[in-house]
Amino acid sequence: MDGNMLEQLIERYEMATFSVNRSLHVILRDRMPAQLTIEQYGVLRYIESRQLCHSSDLAEFMCVGKSAITAIVTRLVDKGLVGRKPDDRDRRIIWLYLTPEGKRMVADCKAAIGRMLAGYIGYFEEKEALGFIETYEKLAAVMAEDERRNRE
Amino acid sequence: MDGNMLEQLIERYEMATFSVNRSLHVILRDRMPAQLTIEQYGVLRYIESRQLCHSSDLAEFMCVGKSAITAIVTRLVDKGLVGRKPDDRDRRIIWLYLTPEGKRMVADCKAAIGRMLAGYIGYFEEKEALGFIETYEKLAAVMAEDERRNRE
DNA sequence: GTGATATAGTTCAATAATGAAACTGTATCA
DNA sequence: TGATACAGTTTCATTATTGAACTATATCAC
Known part of the structure; x- marks a missing residue:
């Protein structure tokens, strides 16, 4: 090139x-339903994907400091969407989980986002969409690898 | 599909x-050189592309309220990167422009971003990269159109 | 075992981005 | 000339974020 x-x-x-x-x-x-910010949705989505997780995982995933996570999680706990539960063996660890309301909220948001994306992806031929996604995933992998290497 | x-x-x-x-x-x-946030860079980049612009253009471009722009621009003026200049005819209008330092800063940032992206795009065959960009641009156009329609 | 050290998470203070509403000054129009 | 529209700012509250100090707990080396 x-x-x-x-x-x-x-x-x-x-x-x-x-x-x-x-x-x-x-x-x-x-x-986004009911005053959820995008960051808050990201946190809910991650907890959902893991069932249980801790602050440190979230901080790593979101690429922010742990204190930022504490703040977001506290807001989600206040809204009744997330719960905190200390680990029995290692009492430093606090497990985060979705409350039933939290699960319902994530499902609603996912559905809304899905409907929206479906509208856009529907514009493309299957072949074009597939090729696009494949390249995009490759790019994501290359960037993540680079980032990982930089952190070392 | x-x-x-x-x-x-x-x-x-x-x-x-x-x-x-x-x-x-x-x-x-x-x-990013010298404590520029991404939003601040976005504002600088837009002003550069227009030479002169006003707050309202920027608010529209960045999809935020005018008061958010006032805040960002004030920080950039404090840093000596942007200047404000009232219009001679319509005194409500305030033109924004890059100071020489602002121009230098944008050039530096553009170069840094270019180097970074070049590293990633270099991983792909020209054909794949071109196809990807074309689909991405179509997606951007579809979304922008949809957004425009929603605003009406 | 005990003291040094590492780890998980919180608290606190500061900075930034943002929306909404009230406001200032200026232009335009009927 | 008076009503109205418009450009931008101010103010206030909320959220996200960093970084440093801090608490509590676990682990490891001796």
């Missing part, structure tokens, strides 16, 4: 990413 | 987007 082409691709990628992210952010913000 | 395939694509897209955005965010945060 010659330098000029690369430069153009970078420019186009920057623009497209910025635009898609901005749109997604606005759409999510507007359609 | 059948429902099952669609559901899988949505799941994969959600994951990939989340992962790429998180990585980009961390990488930008760490490599």
